[in-house]
Amino acid sequence: MRVDIVFFICYLLFLLGIGVYFTRKASRSPESYLLADRKLGPAVTALTMQSTSMSGFMFMGGPALAYQHGWYAIMYAIGDAGGGIVNLTVLGKRMRRMSQLLGALSPIEYLEKRFESAAIRVVGATITIIFLFAYVFAQFLAAGKTLETLTGWKYEWAVIIGVGIIILYTVAGGYLAVVWTDFFQSIIMLLGVLFLVIAGFNHVGGLSGLNQQLAEIDPSYLSIWGKDYVYYGQWGVIIGSSLIYMIGYMGLPHVVVRHMSMRSTKTVKTATLITAIYNQLFTYSPYLLGFMGIILLPQLSDPEMVIPTLAYTFFPGILSAILLSAVMAAIMSTADSILMQAGTTLSRDIYQRFIDKKASYSRVVLISRLSVLLAGVIGILVAIIQPPRVFDLVVFAFGTLGNSFMVAYIASVYWKNANKVGVLSSMIAGGLSNILWTSLNWEAVTGIHPFLAGLIISIIAMLIGNRFGTPPSEKIQKIFDEAKGQRILPKNIEKNIAKDIGPEARTVSLFLKQVNPVNG
């Protein structure tokens, strides 16, 4: 058997081992299964967030874009490099605090509780289910096709093996298994791509050699306007390309849930630093390899295969062995997080919220496991059968999720008077405009990227809708102030706060406002 396949099978077994290891710990309570007891440290938080955000696109679509358009594609890498940092800095601390104060275990439940509206949960859960499932199907399909291409396995078996392992460890170990496997997958992704970039630069004579040769082939490869200056003067497209990943992750439920599972707000600082280092090392590399492909593989028929072809043609041996696992790690680490989130939405936002409100801890954990299993099995069937129209949804998945939820999550922690009407309007208008912009190709007419258009429209809808709603209750306003974290407590007092008497403290705060205290 080939070295890369043996390496990959060992890697799959290792991931499965992680799932089995966390099975018992994950079964303790819904909070353990769905949020790892909110006890994740900075390294795991940072790396699970990055590997979840960066899917197989980093090894296939991104390099293909670089291969086709040259340095224009680096705009996506710039967005990606800043995405995690922006996400943690903007939402991290406040969302961590507020989600705990609200007692929310899922990002959709968080929105319902923050804006005090069941309608938000219904609309949010509907959008999440439709587009997260589409996202899951896309990742499963990518997993099957990549494995089929790189190993020669039959597609159906490739899906069952590659995806089956993801489902098994996610069902068993829940969120804990997902974040810890993501942690190791992110390291494999980084190693795989870094080794290739270093070896690649040796072949093309460093960065100067790369640019010199690109200019000789076609000078437009070096411009930010794309090959043959196809996007010349279209700032809306250029900015949108960067913006989609720079801020878009703040609207993805399976990514923002990472803010809710951090150990404390102090985790954010170190997690941001780790994210910054990881992203600078990782995000540009696949695009650089795409540029190298223009020089080293001028006759390549499928640009998506630029990285695998480079690895197997120019760097056989251990590098190509790691590469197979690295490509699959990028796909699997995104797929497991989406699968987990789809399961969470089914169990927490639909079953426990609307079907059995009084379900016991053990029942909720069981339903969560069954939901993940159900989502996974449906995903496998769809990836194998590939029914028409289902994959039409995939095109909209990222942008629609981002445009539906981003403004809502940011407003939840930065706008005290943001209300349910405003948020509902922004969710519906943002999501809908992205779908219309993409499907009717309004980008060609307006020169504005669908994500940028969706963002502008969702902000306008939020501002207008908010005028028609009632302000949040006093309780929510208090929680908002607390989540802002502008405490003036001395450091040692802050450090020793007993969080378990937080509910009592909130009640007493309200009580003191209502009565004139008697000095005792």
Place this chain on the structure above:
Amino acid sequence: MIKLQTILVEKINFEKDETKRLLEKLDSESTYKVQHCIYYPYLFFEYSVQKKNFFDPIEGKLGCTIDGVNKIGALIDTYPLLDEKKIADGQIVNCTLSLPDAEAIAKKFLLDSILRKRKVFTIPKLKMTQQKIFYRPYWIVKGNEDKPNHFLLLVDAVSGKFHPLH
């Protein structure tokens, strides 16, 4: 006129001076003034647990408290030491939970706790042996009273735990 109520109150372990010392020990740069006491409602339940199983028998007593406002359960290791006291109305937080409602929450909470901690396959029988409404004293403490960075703390007079007030 101040109206008084007779209620069951948990014994104070941290008096005013001790509370002040506790906070000053943690943060010597701030000043602390213990203002007054607030009594917070809890419902106490004690159950005898019986599960006759050759391999995994469980027997004994289990107790828990339910927060009388937020309806949150907590396991307790020791029986709370209670005294009857006359307390002014303005110092008592109203209990918004009735005993029957609290009992249902307590039973579910204890069963969930047993199932999670002991990983048992059959549900044990719980028989209630005691139930009481009692009030726990909390100190309201003001930090840095005359400074712009002043703050309020709620300090549990039984355990010494504290949390900021807003």
